[in-house]
Amino acid sequence: MLIELFPNVVISELWQATLETFYMTIIALIGTFILGILLGLLLYLTSRGGIWENKVLNLIIASTVNIFRAIPFIILILLLFPFTDFLIGTIRGSNAALPALIIGSAPFYGRLVEIALREVDKGVIEAAKAMGAKTSTIVLRVLIPESMPALVSGITVTAIALIGYTAVAGVIGAGGLGDFAYYYGFQRRASDVVFVCTVLIVIIVFIFQFIGDTITNKLDKR
Amino acid sequence: MIKINSLSKLFHTKSNLISAVDDLSLEIEKGEIFGVIGYSGAGKSTFIRLINRLENPTSGQVVIDGEDITSLSKNKLRLSRQNIGMIFQHFNLLWSRTVRENIAFPLEIAGISKQERMARVDELIGLVGLSGREDAYPSELSGGQKQRVGIARALANDPKVLLCDEATSALDPETTDSILKLLIDINEKLGLTIILITHEMHVIRKICHRVAVMEAGKVVEQGDVLDVFSHPIMPVTKKFVEQVMGDNNQEDSLEWLTTGYKNGDIIKLHFVGETTSQALISQVAKQFDVDINILQGKITQTQKGAYGSLIVHIDGVSDEKESALAYIKSAPVEVEVVHHAN
Numbered sequence: 001m002l003i004e005l006f007p008n009v010v011i012s013e014l015w016q017a018t019l020e021t022f023y024m025t026i027i028a029l030i031g032t033f034i035l036g037i038l039l040g041l042l043l044y045l046t047s048r049g050g051i052w053e054n055k056v057l058n059l060i061i062a063s064t065v066n067i068f069r070a071i072p073f074i075i076l077i078l079l080l081f082p083f084t085d086f087l088i089g090t091i092r093g094s095n096a097a098l099p100a101l102i103i104g105s106a107p108f109y110g111r112l113v114e115i116a117l118r119e120v121d122k123g124v125i126e127a128a129k130a131m132g133a134k135t136s137t138i139v140l141r142v143l144i145p146e147s148m149p150a151l152v153s154g155i156t157v158t159a160i161a162l163i164g165y166t167a168v169a170g171v172i173g174a175g176g177l178g179d180f181a182y183y184y185g186f187q188r189r190a191s192d193v194v195f196v197c198t199v200l201i202v203i204i205v206f207i208f209q210f211i212g213d214t215i216t217n218k219l220d221k222r
Numbered sequence: 223m224i225k226i227n228s229l230s231k232l233f234h235t236k237s238n239l240i241s242a243v244d245d246l247s248l249e250i251e252k253g254e255i256f257g258v259i260g261y262s263g264a265g266k267s268t269f270i271r272l273i274n275r276l277e278n279p280t281s282g283q284v285v286i287d288g289e290d291i292t293s294l295s296k297n298k299l300r301l302s303r304q305n306i307g308m309i310f311q312h313f314n315l316l317w318s319r320t321v322r323e324n325i326a327f328p329l330e331i332a333g334i335s336k337q338e339r340m341a342r343v344d345e346l347i348g349l350v351g352l353s354g355r356e357d358a359y360p361s362e363l364s365g366g367q368k369q370r371v372g373i374a375r376a377l378a379n380d381p382k383v384l385l386c387d388e389a390t391s392a393l394d395p396e397t398t399d400s401i402l403k404l405l406i407d408i409n410e411k412l413g414l415t416i417i418l419i420t421h422e423m424h425v426i427r428k429i430c431h432r433v434a435v436m437e438a439g440k441v442v443e444q445g446d447v448l449d450v451f452s453h454p455i456m457p458v459t460k461k462f463v464e465q466v467m468g469d470n471n472q473e474d475s476l477e478w479l480t481t482g483y484k485n486g487d488i489i490k491l492h493f494v495g496e497t498t499s500q501a502l503i504s505q506v507a508k509q510f511d512v513d514i515n516i517l518q519g520k521i522t523q524t525q526k527g528a529y530g531s532l533i534v535h536i537d538g539v540s541d542e543k544e545s546a547l548a549y550i551k552s553a554p555v556e557v558e559v560v561h562h563a564n
Contacts, residue, residue, distance in 0.1 A: 123314035130274055130385075131328040131375075132303035141330070145318040221359040222317045 008190035017180035018200055020094050024166045024176055025204070028101035029159050035106035036158070037151070039065060040113020041139060047114075051135050065107040073104050073165050077172055097174035101165050109158040116150030117143055149220040156212025160205050167201065177201050223252035223415055224273075224383065229282030231268050231439075242268040244439035246282070250417060250432075255409050255525070257426040257447070258419040259462055260436035266419040269436065270387050273417065274306045275299055287382055304332050307376030311388035313368040315360040321347070321371050322356045328378040346374040350404060366397035373404060377412075384408070386418035390425055402429045406525070423465040427451070427524045435459045451529050452494045467520055467530065479517050479533065480561040486537025488517070489547070492556035495527040502553050503534070510546040512538030533560065 039061065045051050046058040071079070077100040081091050084099050120143055128142045144151070167178020177197045185193035231243040242265040250256045260266040271277040273284055275291060284291040286306070294302055315324050322343050329339040347353055350370040360368055369389060376384055386405070390398040406429050409416055420426065426433050426447060434444035435458060442456045451467075454460045480488050491502075507514050519532035536543060551557050 121314065123310060123312055124316055126276060127308070127310060127314035127375075128327075128331075130276060130303060130306070130308040131331050131379075132300040133331045134300065137331055141327070142316065146316060148318065219318075222361050 006192040006196055008184070008188070008193050009196050013184070014180065014193075014196065014200070017175065017177045017197070018204075020175035020179075021163065021166050021177045021201070021204060024094050024097055024101060024169065024174065025159065025162050025208075028098055028105065028162055028166070029155065031098065031102035032105045032109050032158055032162065033155055035102060036109030036155075037113050037144075039106060039110030040117060041143070043110060043114040044117040044143075045135075045139075051138070065110055068103060068107040069111070071104075073100070073168050074171065076100055076104050077169060092173045094175045096172060097166065097169035101162060101169065104165055105158050105162050108161065109154060112154035112157065113147075113151060116147040116154055119150060120146045149216045149222075152212060152219060153216045156209060156216070159208045159212065163201060163205055163208065177204075223287060224248075224250040224417070225283070225285040226250075226273075227283040227285070229269075229272055229284065230280045231265075231272055231277060232280045241439050243272060243279075246439070246441055248434060248441060248444070250415060252415055253409070253413045254431045255405070255416045255418070255429050257430035257433040258417070258436055258441075259421065259423060259426050259433060260419075261421060261458075264436040265439040266436045267387060270385050270417065270419045273383075273385055274303055274308060304328065304379045305381050306383050306385060307379070307381035308385040308387065309369065309372040309376050309389045311391050313360070313365075313372045313392075315368060315371055315375075317360050320357050320359055321352060321363070324360070324371055325374045325378055328375055332379050342378060343374075346378060349377070349408070350374045364397070365393050366400055369393065369397075369401050370404065373401075373408070377408065377414075382415065384414055384416045386416060386420075388420060389418060391420065391422070398425070399428070405429055423462040426462075427466050427522060427529075429525055431525055435462065446526065447524050448494055448526050448529055451524065452492065466522055483535055483537075483561075486513075486535055487543065487547070487559055488533065488535050488561035489550075490558040490560050491532045491534065491550065492558070493521060493528045493530050493532070494556065495529075495554060502550065502555065503532075506536075506546050506549060509549065510538065511542045512536055512546045 042061050043058065043065070046054040046061065068076070077097075080100045080103065084091050084096050087099055088096050090096050124146060125138060125142060128138050133142070166174065166176050167181070170176065170179030170182050173179065177200055181194045181197035184190060185197060226246060226248040229243055229246045230241065233240040233242055244265070246269065258266045258269060268277055272279050273291070275284075279292055282292070286302075289302065291299070291302060316327065319327065325343045325346055326339045329342060334342070347356055350373050352367060352370050352374065355363065355367065360371065363371065372389075390401050393401060402425065405416060405418075408414055418425070418430070430447050432445065433447050433450050434441045435450070435456065436442070437456070437458050443450060443454070443459045450459060451463055454463045503514060503516070506512065513536070515535040517533045517535055519530065521528050521530035521532065523529075536546060538546070547557070
């Protein structure tokens with residue numbers, strides 16, 4: 001019956017596309033997490049009243065973040081072609097999508113990290129200072145653990161945006177479900193393929209959301 | 223032990239300069255509990271934060287045990303802070319850590335090995351009376367328990383000084399008392415110097431040896447708690463004493479008290495220090511053939527003994543009454559004859 005309903009769907013190809021989507025999302029998510037936390041920490045620490053208060057540096061980072069957040073993702077991919085080519089050696093395929101995916105979502109996540117860090121009780125930071133903690137101790141043992149639930153729910157939101165971005169990355173032949181739906185579904189007028197791909201993407205989004213929520217709840221001891 | 227020399231802190235706001243602490247000098251002895259009281263805005267919070275340089279002073283010096291805190295480099299200050307414990311009004315515990323892990327935090331900062339940390343934490347948990355709650359998270363604790371964790375954490379590195387920033391202001395009266403008892407206990411057991419700031423006079427009364435009253439960034443009055451209680455000079459001090467002793471507006475009521483008595487004397491007894499009113503009154507009643515009637519009074523206990531006054535009516539045969547009065551006067555009590563009826 002499934003074959004009658006979805007005559008154009010080739011399971012092995014679909015599975016391959018699903019794996020590609022997972023691959024791109026997870027690798028890009030790891031990159032985004034690291035880069036985003038660094039950006040968020042810099043934004044937070046250099047802001048007014050921060051430990052490394054520095055107006056100029058803060059302005060530079062904030063502007064960079066804002067510029068990259070302002071560029072539509074599809075244009076960002078095109079703009080990054082030379083950089084991708086230099087870094088990966090090609091501008092096609094899943095790996096070639098990664099720089100654009102990370103650079104596209106890290107500034108967004110960076111802002112979420114900044115917001116999460118602002119929510120950390122100032123008193124706790126002050127207590128750590130009063131105990132004679134180094135800045136690195138304050139960052140690693142106070143700021144990050146105390147904001148962890150917000151950092152995780154932030155990365156969950158980012159992950160879902162990323163899944164959308166991986167579909168857009170289909171334009172450079174990145175592979176994955178978006179690519180598959182476009183070339184095998186839309187262009188060949190096989191609407192069943194588009195439908196199945198959509199359902200799979202929605203399921204992947206649900207999986208990420210569920211994992212994110214579960215971890216956030218587990219971490220939050222407040 | 224702690225010397226504070228003409229310490230000042232100016233805050234710049236958009237429109238003007240605010241002098242939060244203004245040319246303040248104090249000396250705090252080793253092992254004493256020193257209280258600083260003032261209304262909000264008096265600068266006491268800034269003052270205590272200047273001691274461990276959570277705020278940097280504009281001018282002046284803080285010297286702890288011969289070490290000039292104000293001139294230390296960033297790194298040396300960090301090490302020095304490990305010898306200065308601090309507890310806070312809102313406890314400032316890490317919610318992501320258990321009681322045990324919170325108390326271990328300053329030990330981690332000081333670079334103490336895990337084994338030693340665990341042993342020290344267990345000891346501290348016993349000291350502050352939190353046994354059985356080691357693995358609870360702060361959100362599962364009451365306010366008093368949280369402050370106990372705060373105290374254990376502040377004591378972890380065996381500090382020379384404990385700074386208490388409104389440590390009981392967020393607690394109910396009963397919990398406040400238990401925390402104050404714990405502080406006295408620690409002060410006696412460890413010989414720890416404690417500096418606390420508060421806006422509540424009863425906190426000063428219950429645990430402090432000496433007190434400084436702050437107003438507009440300056441210490442306007444200071445001395446032994448009993449002296450300040452019995453002879454407040456500045457209006458702000460008088461107000462604080464009233465917080466504990468009630469309104470001293472008794473002149474009218476005295477007249478009202480005396481009108482009822484045709485015979486005998488009405489005397490006012492001031493208790494300042496190591497006396498207990500009950501024993502004195504009962505001794506007088508036992509040894510002399512006089513009637514004593516307590517008309518009005520308020521006695522309160524401070525760290526250095528009882529303080530307060532009683533108004534009593536005393537009547538009897540003239541000789542007996544005189545010798546009773548002489549006996550009372552020989553006790554460490556100030557006697558004031560308010561009304562001489564016959």
